[in-house]
Amino acid sequence: MSFPKCDMRAVALAAVLATGVLAIFGGDAFAQEDPLETGSGEIGGAPEAVGLGEFDETLLPTACNVTAEDLPDDGGGSIQVTWEPLEARGTDIGILAYEILRYAPGEEPSSLGEVPPTDTGYTDTEAEDGVPYQYVVRTKTPLGSTDSEPSEAAVATAQWVAMGRLSILIMAVLFCGAVLYYIRRARVGDELFVRKIPGLEAVDDAVGRATEMGRPVLFVPGIETVSEVGTLAALTILGHVAKRVARHGTPLDVPCADPIVMTTAQEIVKQAYTEIGRPDDYDPARVAYLTYDQFGYTAGVDGMMLRDRPEAVFLVGTFYAESLILAETGHSIGAIQIAGTKETSQLPFFVAACDYTLIGEELFAASSYLSREPVMLGSLKGQDLAKLWIVYFILLAFVVGTIGYIARPDGSSLLTKVFDVMHSWFG
Amino acid sequence: MGSLGMIIGTWLAGFLTLAILSFLYKDNPFYKLAEHLYVGVSAGYWLIYVAFFDVEPMLVTPFMEETGVEKWILIVPAALGVIMLSRWFPKTAWLSRWPIAFTVGVGAGLGITANLQGYVVPQVQATLLPMTGFNLVSLNNLILVVGVVTTILYFYFSKAHKGVLGVTAKIGIVFIMVSFGASFGYTLMARISLLIGRLYFLLSDLLRVID
Structure with missing residues (x-):
């Protein structure tokens, strides 16, 4: 050539x-x-x-x-x-x-x-x-x-395994393994302990108060789609709330921003009413679609709060900039408000304006705690184990790296090299 | 005509802005009008948006243009979409659970890898920090490691928050609340800038009292 x-x-x-x-x-x-x-x-x-x-x-x-x-x-x-x-x-x-x-x-x-x-x-x-x-x-x-x-x-050749993501693969296998292990334990009937979550104990109080006052309960499942894990957790909690509401005969309104979330919510609420033995009390028109537009939805929910005057408001799911507008409106009508989201940027607003807030992962833990489903319970326990592994790993790296630098501040000690290996493994 | 349309549009936008802001006083017919307009118009907008930016370019056009497997595989999402409409008929409403289950399953499955790669691994790596001596960097690293570890332990649900775990969880919630405070202030400033933008529209475009 x-x-x-x-x-x-x-x-x-x-x-x-x-x-x-x-x-x-x-x-x-x-x-x-x-x-x-x-x-x-x-x-x-x-x-x-x-x-x-x-x-x-x-x-x-x-x-x-x-x-x-x-x-x-x-x-x-x-x-x-x-x-x-x-x-x-x-x-x-x-x-x-x-x-x-x-x-x-x-x-x-x-x-x-x-x-x-x-x-x-x-x-x-x-x-x-x-x-x-x-x-x-x-x-x-x-x-x-x-x-x-x-x-x-x-x-040019294709690789079967992306070695650069080996750390992800190992972590995924370990995490999923832990989850599967605990799901299996839950399925065979092992008692898996999950601590109480403070905000959940207020659910019954809120529904009870709405019943006494003869006013409805408003459940807002966020503005995301059904494939969002925050929305899934919210729908699980909706099932729990719907059962309480059905038992007391209190009206329940669920305005939705997504059509598929509405469909799923209708199924869940209908199931709850059926399980309680009052399927005729279920009104599908109360689980309604408003609009997918973020602030159009917010304006609609605000209007419902002002006109229907719900006594208990649940703001559970995925929220963004509308969180404070909704929480402030609920606060202004004097409703008991229970909020929960994984969006860290919106949690401060819920903490400030609501009576109880499920912070981040508490939302997922709450849905597992309430459902007691083996799959959800096992997932929660598996994640807990994964968290412990992460904590141990971080502390081990901190100790190894610190001792290494104390022994030789120029970073040439064996422990410092071990620390560097631990650090670069994730890269 | 263009300028007349602009004037009408500006006055309409100004009226609707004031109608929405009237909510700060109390619920009133103007707010109700603006609210219902907003909900109705946005619902219509999203219907058109989904039709022309999702269904048409992702389903109809590829089906017309693609060949072979890539063409016929599109029947699967199309069928799932049609099955969703079975909710209109009570006897076949149960069919709509299939596409819902499919959507939920795919979302959860994709979420595992995406969260591990996008959040867990980078955050764990960024927290692997040593103390390199008696200096401010080391102090910063120490605070970061303690903050992350205690915050993770706050979200440990397999044991009651008592004893050592109770103490670490309390430290963790302090870190969480400090971060919430910072986030609150930061976001509040952003919201005030949005309000300023809306007031500027009213004073500049509508009333023309400022340039």
């Missing part, structure tokens, strides 16, 4: 012509010094400045040490090309761009495109698996182009 070299003679000829023009029109000072010696050459003046009568290729910058290798941890079809820029000796000839050329057996060389002069790498995403490719990086300057030496041949 032959590789085209940049036509340096043409560049040299152009440079010689430029020298002549500059010499004629008073460019004498330009040709006085050898930029190789002084390092003061300028773009456009370099070749003739050599003063040797021939163009010196080394004046032009070029890419060197071009390497090509299969892109790791991918599904094939990609080759990573890297190079090092070799600047012209003693000149300031700027690089306009790098052009990447690809050579395949039996094919004409093809240009893959250009990258800015600041780049030192390119990923060929159009490679065919199993075909050996070589790459040449063409350095483009105002005075011409230079081609690098060709890289070694590289072949």
Whole structure:
């Protein structure tokens, strides 16, 4: 295989012509010094400045040490090309761009495109698996182009396992293993302890108070879709609330922002009424769709609060900027408010404006605690075990790293190296 | 006509803004009007949005243009969508549980890897910090490690918060509340900027009392 070299003679000829023009029109000072010696050459003046009568290729910058290798941890079809820029000796000839050329057996060389002069790498995403490719990086300057030496041949292949994500895989296997283990224990009837969650004990009080006052209960399941875990947890809690409401004969309103959430909520509330033995009391019109628009939904729920005056308001699920508007409106009508969300940016508003708040994971724990379903209970216990592993790992790394730095503050101790390995394993 | 339309639009937007803000006084017919308009218009908007930005480009167009497996696989989501409509008929309403189960299952499954890769692993890695001596960086690292560990232990549900776990959980809730306070102030400032934007619209575009 032959590789085209940049036509340096043409560049040299152009440079010689430029020298002549500059010499004629008073460019004498330009040709006085050898930029190789002084390092003061300028773009456009370099070749003739050599003063040797021939163009010196080394004046032009070029890419060197071009390497090509299969892109790791991918599904094939990609080759990573890297190079090092070799600047012209003693000149300031700027690089306009790098052009990447690809050579395949039996094919004409093809240009893959250009990258800015600041780049030192390119990923060929159009490679065919199993075909050996070589790459040449063409350095483009105002005075011409230079081609690098060709890289070694590289072949794109697909990897079965992304080794860069091995830590994720191991953690997923461990976490899922712990969850499956506890689900199995829950299914065979083992007693799995879950501590009481303060906000949940207020649910019965809130429903009871609404019953006494003869006013409805409002359950707001958030504004996200049913595939959001926060919404799923909210729907589980809705089932619990619906049973309490059905038992007391208190009206329950569930305005929804998502049609599928509405459908699911209707099923859950209907199931709760059926289980309590009052299926005829279930009114599907009370589990209604408002709008998917965030603040349109907020305006609608606010209106319901003001007109229906619910005595108990549940704000459970995924909320964003509407959280404070809803919680403040509920507060203004004097309702008991129980809130819960995993959105850390909205929790402060619920804590400030509601009577009880399920903070973050308490929301999921609450749904497991209430349902006592083996799958949910096992998931909660499995997650608890995973949390303990994480805590132990963090503390172990802290102790190892700290002792290592105390022993040798320059970071050369064996323990410091162990700490670095622990840290980089996640990367 | 363009300027007349602009004037009418600005006055309508100004009226609706004031109608919504009148909620701060109490519920009134103007707020009710604006609320019902908002809910109705936004519901209609999302219907069109879903039709033209989800169903059409993700289902109809690919079905017309693709060939082979990529074409026929689209029948699966289309069928699931149609089955959702079975809720309109009481006798077949139970069928709608299938697409719901599919959506929930896919969401939960995707969530495991995404949360591990996007949240758990980067946060654990960022918390692996040593004390490198008696300096402020070490103090910062110590506070961070203690804060993370005690906060995680607050959310440990397999044991009652008593004894050592009770103490660490109390420290954890202090860290949580401090972060809530900071978040509250930060978000409040953002909300005030939104209010300023709306007041600016009223004073500038509508009343033209400021430039």
